[in-house]
Amino acid sequence: MNDVTIESTTTPDIVEAEQVLTLPGHLFFVESVELPTALEANEIADFAELTVESIAPFPLEQIHWGFLHAPDATHLLIYAAHRDRLKKHSDATLDAYAWVLPDFAHLQGAHFPEATEVTLLSESCVTLLHFESEAEVPCAAASLPLGSKTIASVIATLRKETEGNDHFARKRSLRLIDTTVSEQGLPTFYHVEDGADNGSAYGNWSELNPSEKLLWQADIRSGEFKESERSARRTSALIAKITAWAALFALLLVGLEILLMAGNAWLGTKTNLIAQQRPGVERIQGKEAFINKVETFAPENELRPIAILEALNTTRPKGIYFTSTEASGENQIKVDGIASTINEFNRYTESLSNSGIFSLLGNPKQLTRSGKTTFTVELDYHHRQAAVATPKPAPTASPKPTADETNNPEATNDDSPNVDEAKAVIVEAEAMVQDEPVANPRRNQLVKPEVARKVETEESSE
Structure with missing residues (x-):
């Protein structure tokens, strides 16, 4: 590759970021210093400061200085300038x-x-730098002001003043054209090749973004300022992060508040709908309760006190008589009585159990005193209707009703009054569910007095 000694007739505009101040290289004296092998990474900054104190002709308070260093480098490039x-x-x-x-x-x-x-x-100046193969820190640097001289003549002078030029056969002539700064305050430097284009694929140099640590090392301001400024920037960055998280949290709270308002609105709508439907639900529940009460008068739950007493007296011996009986709606009866002997009472309860009509509810209670036994027994009654097989009669002309049948139509009705009453009540209940009135002409005629009073009581309570 030929030396780049062509004088540049066109100079690209240098665009610098406002946060980065770039000073010409010829204002600094530069020294390359080898690092001791036993030096730790956290000791490099102190080593650089001691080196500057030893080589600088002025105290540290009167100079601005910095250094270039890479993690794998074996040397430092130190530079300093009087304030x-x-x-x-x-x-x-x-x-x-x-x-x-x-x-x-x-x-x-x-x-x-x-x-x-x-x-x-x-x-304003030209700087000559020597880079070893794959090294990120130049091993030598020299700068001269450009002034009225040509670029070629300044480069020639720098080469004469720099040793070991023959070792660096490959040549590059670069120019900084732009500097941008990220939101975190870290700059990125953009370079182009000046003069002949040898290809940007050779090496890494066109876009460089050094880390914050390397930038603080290269900065020329005092160590006290850099330490306080670094702490302030970290605090500002932390405040910015906290502010960002607080803003996100506030947005989250606003979103949750909106969801809460929407949920309350939905809940209010459902509450109003429930309030509107409550009268209908209460009406249905009332009708259902009425139907449940009516079902207690249905034929399958019909109370048969006469039939129960007849069945009890069928097998009752002469030495036993009843003092009181109490029947419930489930055809259960409680009998209090007196027996002449305990053995006679035991035979009576055994005959009731074996009859198939009664079943004992618990153990009977008996007390024998003065030759007589008083007892209390609870029974469950199972009604059975006798099935009588009758031959099917031949069809004959219907007889004319007699005068008594004409005057009393109900005399010819074989249905049980209780069955007719239960059917009438069920029909009336179905009519009430459908909100339709129904006539019940037989209600007052067929209902037993005690059943009629019970139904009337239920209706008045509704």
Whole structure:
């Protein structure tokens, strides 16, 4: 590859970020220092400070200095400049910038596959840098102001003042064209090749974004300022993160509040719907309760006190008589009585159990005193109707009703009054469910007095 000594007739505009102050390289004296092998990584900054104190002709309080270092590098590139010299060149307040760097520090992190000589061009100076193969820190650097001289003549002068040029056969002539700063305050430096284009694929140099640690090492301001500024930036970054999380949390709360309002609105709608449907539900429940009460008068639950007493007296011996009986709606009866002997009472209860009509509810209670036995027994009655087989009669003409039948139509009705009454009540209940009135002409005629009074009581309570 030929040396790049072509004078550039066109100079691209240098665009710098407002947070990065770039100083010309010729304002600094530069020294490459080998690192001791036993030096720890956290001791490199102290080693660099001691080195600057030993090689600088001025106290540290009067100079601005920094250094370039990479994790795998075996040397440091230290540079320093007197504060008065920097003030003469620029009246800018250094503390107002995020980063203050010499122009050659922009190439921090660049590396090439072979030993390469890099010429860094700027508006006011030319810097010559030597990079070993794959090294990210130059092993030598020299700068001269451009002034009225040509770029080619300045490069030739730098090569004469720099040793070992023959080792760096590959040449690169680069120029910084742009610098951007991220939201985290970290800059990215963009370079182009000046003059002949040898291909950007050779090495890594076109877009460089050094880490925050490397930038603080390269910054030329005092160690006290950099320490306080780093702490302030960390605090600001933490506050920014907390603010961002607080904003997200506030948005989450707003979203939850909206969901809560929507849920309350939905719940109110459902509550109103339930309130509107409550009268209908209560009406249905009332009708259902009435139907349940009516079912107690159905034929299958018909109370048969006469039949129960007849069945009890069928097998009752002469030495036993009843003092009181109490029947319930489930055809259960409680009998209190007196027996002449306990054996006679036992035979009577055994005959009731074996009759198939009664079943004992618990053990009978008996007490024998003065030759007589008083007892209390509870029984469950199972009604049975006698089935009588009758031959099917031949069809004959219907007889004319007699005068008595004409005057009393119900005399010819074989249905049980209780069955007719239960059927009439069920029909009336179905009519009430459908909200339809129904006539019940036989109600007052067929209902037994005690059943009629019970139904009337239920209706009045409804």
